[in-house]
Amino acid sequence: MAMITGGELVVRTLIQANVKNVFGLHGAHLETIFQSCLDHRIPITDTRHEVAAGHAAEGYARSTRSLGVAMATAGPGFTNIITSIANAYLDRTPVLYITGSSGLAEAETNTLQSGLDQVAVVTPITKWAHRISVTQQIPRLVAQAIRLATSEPMGPVLLDMPMDVLGAQVEEASVQIPEKVLVDARSEPQSSAIDEALKLLASAARPVIMVGVGAYQSGAEEELRAFAEATGTPVFSDFQAHGMLPSNHPLYGGTFHKMADLSAPDQRPDLVLALGVRFGLFTLGMSDLVVPLAAKIVHVEIDPKEIGRLRQVAVGIVADSRETLHAMNARAKSQKWPDRSRWQQSIRNAKVERCKRAQADLNRTTTPIHPLQAVSAIVDNIPENTIVVGDGAEAYHWMNEVIRQNSPGSYITHGFLGAVGMGLGLSIGVQVANPDRPVLCLVGDGAIGFTIAEFDTMMRHQLPIVVAVMNNHSWAASQHFQEIVSGKDRLTGTELRDAKYHEVAAAFGCHAQRVTELQELGPAIKAAFASGKPACVNVAIDVVPLPPELHLLMARH
Numbered sequence: 001m002a003m004i005t006g007g008e009l010v011v012r013t014l015i016q017a018n019v020k021n022v023f024g025l026h027g028a029h030l031e032t033i034f035q036s037c038l039d040h041r042i043p044i045t046d047t048r049h050e051v052a053a054g055h056a057a058e059g060y061a062r063s064t065r066s067l068g069v070a071m072a073t074a075g076p077g078f079t080n081i082i083t084s085i086a087n088a089y090l091d092r093t094p095v096l097y098i099t100g101s102s103g104l105a106e107a108e109t110n111t112l113q114s115g116l117d118q119v120a121v122v123t124p125i126t127k128w129a130h131r132i133s134v135t136q137q138i139p140r141l142v143a144q145a146i147r148l149a150t151s152e153p154m155g156p157v158l159l160d161m162p163m164d165v166l167g168a169q170v171e172e173a174s175v176q177i178p179e180k181v182l183v184d185a186r187s188e189p190q191s192s193a194i195d196e197a198l199k200l201l202a203s204a205a206r207p208v209i210m211v212g213v214g215a216y217q218s219g220a221e222e223e224l225r226a227f228a229e230a231t232g233t234p235v236f237s238d239f240q241a242h243g244m245l246p247s248n249h250p251l252y253g254g255t256f257h258k259m260a261d262l263s264a265p266d267q268r269p270d271l272v273l274a275l276g277v278r279f280g281l282f283t284l285g286m287s288d289l290v291v292p293l294a295a296k297i298v299h300v301e302i303d304p305k306e307i308g309r310l311r312q313v314a315v316g317i318v319a320d321s322r323e324t325l326h327a328m329n330a331r332a333k334s335q336k337w338p339d340r341s342r343w344q345q346s347i348r349n350a351k352v353e354r355c356k357r358a359q360a361d362l363n364r365t366t367t368p369i370h371p372l373q374a375v376s377a378i379v380d381n382i383p384e385n386t387i388v389v390g391d392g393a394e395a396y397h398w399m400n401e402v403i404r405q406n407s408p409g410s411y412i413t414h415g416f417l418g419a420v421g422m423g424l425g426l427s428i429g430v431q432v433a434n435p436d437r438p439v440l441c442l443v444g445d446g447a448i449g450f451t452i453a454e455f456d457t458m459m460r461h462q463l464p465i466v467v468a469v470m471n472n473h474s475w476a477a478s479q480h481f482q483e484i485v486s487g488k489d490r491l492t493g494t495e496l497r498d499a500k501y502h503e504v505a506a507a508f509g510c511h512a513q514r515v516t517e518l519q520e521l522g523p524a525i526k527a528a529f530a531s532g533k534p535a536c537v538n539v540a541i542d543v544v545p546l547p548p549e550l551h552l553l554m555a556r557h
């Protein structure tokens with residue numbers, strides 16, 4: 001009679017759900033899972049802080065549009081990973097968090113790393129959180145958790161696994177591992193709603209398509225391109241949907257904030273087809289700078305809560321974005337669409353004007369390096385097909401000015417939580433998921449401090465991520481906010497020192513370089529990628545300039 005542990009049941013079920021990698025940091029409570037991963041050759045990317053393991057699982061999930069798995073031990077391991085859970089919740093990232101906890105038999109005994117109801121703590125920030133109490137039920141509940149995480153609207157789930165439930169031995173024959181764990185739960189739109197939406201689009205003078213997380217997660221890029229081209233409609237994207245239409249496509253207008261450049265009365269969109277978009281921070285909330293109040297909105301969203309949340313809609317469609325575009329394409333082909341060339345040209349003109357406005361900054365010859373010069377030099381020197389992870393605050397807002405990706409899932413940056421410090425962790429997951437693609441992580445000098453020891457994880461797991469630090473000796477977004485709100489003479493708690501972050505990376509064995517002159521930066525980025533090792537390029541930049549997007553955001557305070 002073969003006996004197997006609860007940990008073995010966890011791992012066998014993960015395998016049935018096509019899980020190929022997990023992220024975590026060991027604790028005795030999780031030992032049986034670690035041992036079974038070893039037996040089944042499921043690699044564990046073990047990090048130096050649980051939050052990095054959580055962010056790595058998010059990066060894995062976001063870049064592959066599939067499940068990420070992170071493990072954290074009982075008590076402090078669990079509390080350390082909470083920021084990642086919250087981030088995944090607000091970004092709709094499908095991650096299974098597995099936490100250890102003290103044995104059920106030890107309940108209320110003040111034992112090690114116990115005393116917290118871990119399920120209760122995360123219930124408001126997960127799609128589902130559950131403590132497993134019967135070993136034989138592990139496969140059923142792990143499968144259920146994975147189905148919930150990966151069904152739209154996607155999101156994190158947490159399974160809390162007491163040490164005695166995981167360690168218990170059960171008869172192998174008494175437990176069934178589900179053969180098929182993942183399901184296809186896409187919902188199709190009603191045909192009458194498609195008619196209504198297409199009618200509005202046909203009669204609009206200046207329509208735009210906005211694509212967000214739902215469009216990306218549904219894998220709608222081909223249908224999007226076909227629809228945009230067939231109807232001549234320009235496309236703007238959320239960060240998560242960046243690259244769904246290649247940046248150099250003539251119909252691509254930029255990320256949502258760029259819509260604020262369409263400010264002249266004859267340039268304002270009059271119809272918005274919003275696909276999987278969550279209105280809010282990235283559409284500038286209630287303001288009409290991005291989405292004009294007068295514009296009619298057709299909102300396709302998988303979560304009915306999002307429809308009408310900030311803006312009344314002309315048509316609301318609760319459905320999967322790809323299925324909806326598929327249905328629209330089927331009809332759009334046979335329809336005659338108005339000539340939109342003038343409208344398309346005015347969007348291209350707005351892009352050109354934005355570039356012109358940036359030219360003086362780009363031409364600057366003095367040091368310290370202007371942050372726009374820095375991100376331009378970085379983007380110009382990364383290898384083709386690089387996935388870019390953006391952290392910090394102003395750092396990634398500058399990156400937004402110059403990033404141009406041609407495939408989806410290639411620009412991974414902040415969502416609604418705005419969790420500064422998630423970059424190194426995210427990059428680890430992105431690189432594990434995409435071993436054949438270069439990965440660049442752009443961070444602020446504040447952001448890098450949160451998990452700087454992850455250079456060690458990159459070295460141990462041979463993850464050749466290039467980390468570029470935008471070093472302005474400052475929590476710059478905070479400092480600029482303080483200057484605007486409280487006054488330039490009222491700075492407190494927002495300045496940093498010029499630290500040698502590259503030397504910290506070098507101490508872990510990474511390739512490292514400090515850059516103070518613009519002409520050194522491109523070669524330094526190239527050398528970092530050529531080293532084939534994890535690398536840190538510490539770039540001295542000017543703290544003074546404020547990214548154009550932040551002008552918009554801060555002007556609202």
Ligand SMILES: Cc1ncc(C[n+]2csc(CCOP(=O)(O)OP(=O)(O)O)c2C)c(N)n1
Binds near residue numbers: 445
């Ligand atoms: C975890 C966390 N702590 C604090 C903040 C508040 N915050 C927003 S922007 C910012 C400054 C970020 O500084 P840095 O990483 O150096 O990037 P920079 O703005 O200089 O590019 C801070 C502290 C946050 N969003 N997240």
